[in-house]
Amino acid sequence: MDKENNHFSTRIWLALVVLTILTYSIGEEVAAGKAVMLSVLVIALIKGQLIANYFMGLRHVSWLWRGIILGYFVVVGSMVAIAYLL
Amino acid sequence: MHTNTVVANTEVTNEAKVDEPEIQTNEDLPGDFAIWIFILAEMLVFGVLFIVYAFARAHQLEVFNASQLTLSRGLGTLNTIILITSSYFVVRSVAAIKVNNAKQSARWLLGAMALGAMFVVVKLWEFNQKFAAGITLETNDFYMYYLTLTSFHLMHVLMGMIILGCVVFKLNKGAYSAAEHFGVESGASFWHMVDLLWIVLFPLVYIIH
Numbered sequence: 002m003d004k005e006n007n008h009f010s011t012r013i014w015l016a017l018v019v020l021t022i023l024t025y026s027i028g029e030e031v032a033a034g035k036a037v038m039l040s041v042l043v044i045a046l047i048k049g050q051l052i053a054n055y056f057m058g059l060r061h062v063s064w065l066w067r068g069i070i071l072g073y074f075v076v077v078g079s080m081v082a083i084a085y086l087l
Numbered sequence: 088m089h090t091n092t093v094v095a096n097t098e099v100t101n102e103a104k105v106d107e108p109e110i111q112t113n114e115d116l117p118g119d120f121a122i123w124i125f126i127l128a129e130m131l132v133f134g135v136l137f138i139v140y141a142f143a144r145a146h147q148l149e150v151f152n153a154s155q156l157t158l159s160r161g162l163g164t165l166n167t168i169i170l171i172t173s174s175y176f177v178v179r180s181v182a183a184i185k186v187n188n189a190k191q192s193a194r195w196l197l198g199a200m201a202l203g204a205m206f207v208v209v210k211l212w213e214f215n216q217k218f219a220a221g222i223t224l225e226t227n228d229f230y231m232y233y234l235t236l237t238s239f240h241l242m243h244v245l246m247g248m249i250i251l252g253c254v255v256f257k258l259n260k261g262a263y264s265a266a267e268h269f270g271v272e273s274g275a276s277f278w279h280m281v282d283l284l285w286i287v288l289f290p291l292v293y294i295i296h
Contacts, residue, residue: 007182014172024289048286053283056178073130076134080141084144
């Protein structure tokens, strides 16, 4: 069971590294624009959820805490997007 | 007779439902409740700064875009991977103490601290390059935000390393076990927050243009 949990954490770590490299490639390869901004923000949201739910262990906790972290990323991300689109 | 049974069953279900939220809430929150209030306060402060940065950028697009291109996205990415990996080490440390392996738990934390130190070295090297190029807080608004946000975050990395150091010290003294590891979880939660903030800071300051 513990081994299974550890393997699961390793997979989450791997996913986070892949998403980080993806963010880097988007920054390097793709011309600036709304698509870059939105995709990079969505990747950050996904990474934030992976860290909060699986690394911090919030998936075992009341939905309120998960909601706060998700809400944080949605609000900050939306404000950044709005500022970009102004 | 049949109705009575149904009523009795409903009562049992209701009781179970009443009990459920109590078990689900604070008891399961990893670490101390106070550290979570602290984490939320920190995230709020950073959140406001992120939004202020985004709107400041909207007013001076050319300055921000030109200055941002001078940042090393490679070093930013390297530091992201370093922090993510250190967070993973912290997860393994918590997993180890949950099976009563304090030695292993301390080792994973020392690994996480070493990665934290690597993050600091990379960041300082990056700052050094900027200072060598004559860039200061007063060069322009982009560098002002970049230097302020990243050094404020850096202070949290250092604070996190001190917290993890204290947890290692207590682990070595045998203060934590499978039954009592609140302190390990509190330190872990703080460290994950440092990672979480960088997850937003990195694309915002280094990538989005």
